[in-house]
Amino acid sequence: xxxxxxxxxxxxxxxxxxxxxxxxxxxxxxxxxxxxxxxxxxxxxxxxxxxxxxxxxxxxxxxxxxxxxxxxxxxxxxxxxxxxxxxxxxxxxxxxxxxxxxxxxxxxxxxxxxxxxxxxxxxxxxxxxxxxxxxxxxxxxxxxxxxxxxxxxxxxxxxxxxxxxxxxxxxxxxxxxxxxxxxxxxxxxxxxxxxxxxxxxxxxxxxxxxxxxxxxxxxxxxxxxxxxxxxxxxxxxxxxxxxxxxxxxxxxxxxxxxxxxxxxxxxxxxxxxxxxxxxxxxxxxxxxxxxxxxxxxxxxxxxxxxxxxxxxxxxxxxxxxxxxxxxxxxxxxxxxxxxxxxxxxxxxxxxxxxxxxxxxxxxxxxxxxxxxxxxx
Numbered sequence: 001x002x003x004x005x006x007x008x009x010x011x012x013x014x015x016x017x018x019x020x021x022x023x024x025x026x027x028x029x030x031x032x033x034x035x036x037x038x039x040x041x042x043x044x045x046x047x048x049x050x051x052x053x054x055x056x057x058x059x060x061x062x063x064x065x066x067x068x069x070x071x072x073x074x075x076x077x078x079x080x081x082x083x084x085x086x087x088x089x090x091x092x093x094x095x096x097x098x099x100x101x102x103x104x105x106x107x108x109x110x111x112x113x114x115x116x117x118x119x120x121x122x123x124x125x126x127x128x129x130x131x132x133x134x135x136x137x138x139x140x141x142x143x144x145x146x147x148x149x150x151x152x153x154x155x156x157x158x159x160x161x162x163x164x165x166x167x168x169x170x171x172x173x174x175x176x177x178x179x180x181x182x183x184x185x186x187x188x189x190x191x192x193x194x195x196x197x198x199x200x201x202x203x204x205x206x207x208x209x210x211x212x213x214x215x216x217x218x219x220x221x222x223x224x225x226x227x228x229x230x231x232x233x234x235x236x237x238x239x240x241x242x243x244x245x246x247x248x249x250x251x252x253x254x255x256x257x258x259x260x261x262x263x264x265x266x267x268x269x270x271x272x273x274x275x276x277x278x279x280x281x282x283x284x285x286x287x288x289x290x291x292x293x294x295x296x297x298x299x300x301x302x303x304x305x306x307x308x309x310x311x312x313x314x315x316x317x318x319x320x321x322x323x324x325x326x327x328x329x330x331x332x333x334x335x336x337x338x339x340x341x342x343x344x345x346x347x348x349x350x351x352x353x354x355x356x357x358x359x360x361x362x363x364x365x366x367x368x369x370x371x372x373x374x375x376x
Contacts, residue, residue: 002274020072045073047287086120109134111187115145122153137165168199185218221269221295248300253336269297
């Protein structure tokens with residue numbers, strides 16, 4: 001179960017109250033507490049953003065973070081959840097081991113918002129020198145990112161903020177160097193169609209990522225945003241396969257996405273089990289949400305070793321939640337051979353397939369006939 005660092009929660013709540021609570025609403029007796037009144041006050045911005053991000057994202061104003069109440073709502077309600085999504089991706093990429101010998105790790109946080117991914121990197125690499133370039137088109141949220149990062153990060157982590165509306169034509173002028181890690185979290189779905197996204201990401205891969213580097217893309221787990229990410233995946237692989245590049249996770253191959261080709265209904269996304277902070281639980285009750293699990297879609301590209309799992313290989317990625325029905329459990333698996341739905345009847349339960357009861361969306365498993373085992 002993923003948990004929010006106590007220091008992060010305290011830093012965010014303190015900053016939100018100090019920066020965004022109007023003086024007329026402040027109570028000197030509770031200056032050091034985030035009270036139920038504060039939760040109710042800032043939950044309005046969180047509720048408006050939540051509705052836009054889920055059901056009305058296509059109509060979200062480009063500069064929605066110009067509104068102070070929306071910036072505060074975003075920092076309060078979305079940063080902690082997105083922080084854990086980023087931490088998961090860093091762990092899935094084995095980034096700690098990959099850059100263990102580096103004197104300085106250079107990171108670009110594209111469309112950084114309040115610096116959520118930057119905060120996750122600072123937490124992940126405590127004790128190792130990292131330099132982060134954080135880019136966003138909103139000066140208010142860049143101000144927030146700078147101050148929150150300063151309060152949370154240790155001295156080994158440096159953050160430089162850059163004001164820019166990044167697109168393929170200006171990318172060389174904005175990013176003037178190469179990076180070990182480039183992060184685009186909740187950014188690509190806001191910049192246009194798949195072709196525009198592909199142009200930007202292709203430029204990042206070709207000109208701004210070190211040869212052993214990682215490109216991490218995170219998007220909301222909505223059907224349309226995720227299926228667009230799946231389409232982007234296929235477009236990118238069709239244009240960069242001449243390079244020594246591959247998808248490190250979640251895909252086990254560089255072939256066209258089997259789920260995308262199979263139907264127009266399903267979308268490949270991830271669930272994380274987390275311990276909701278009390279403040280998030282309170283906001284959920286106020287705005288009618290149930291943030292029991294963290295849902296998102298992601299891709300991690302690496303520019304190092306061309307790697308793919310052949311169709312005959314027994315390793316699979318679980319791409320569905322366990323589907324329970326009377327007398328059976330079903331799972332949807334994916335690897336280079338395509339999608340496969342497998343079933344275990346309750347009456348056939350044995351030591352060879354007991355992991356059917358313990359896997360979840362995103363897990364790696366081995367499957368060959370009657371043998372089914374989770375890969376740890």
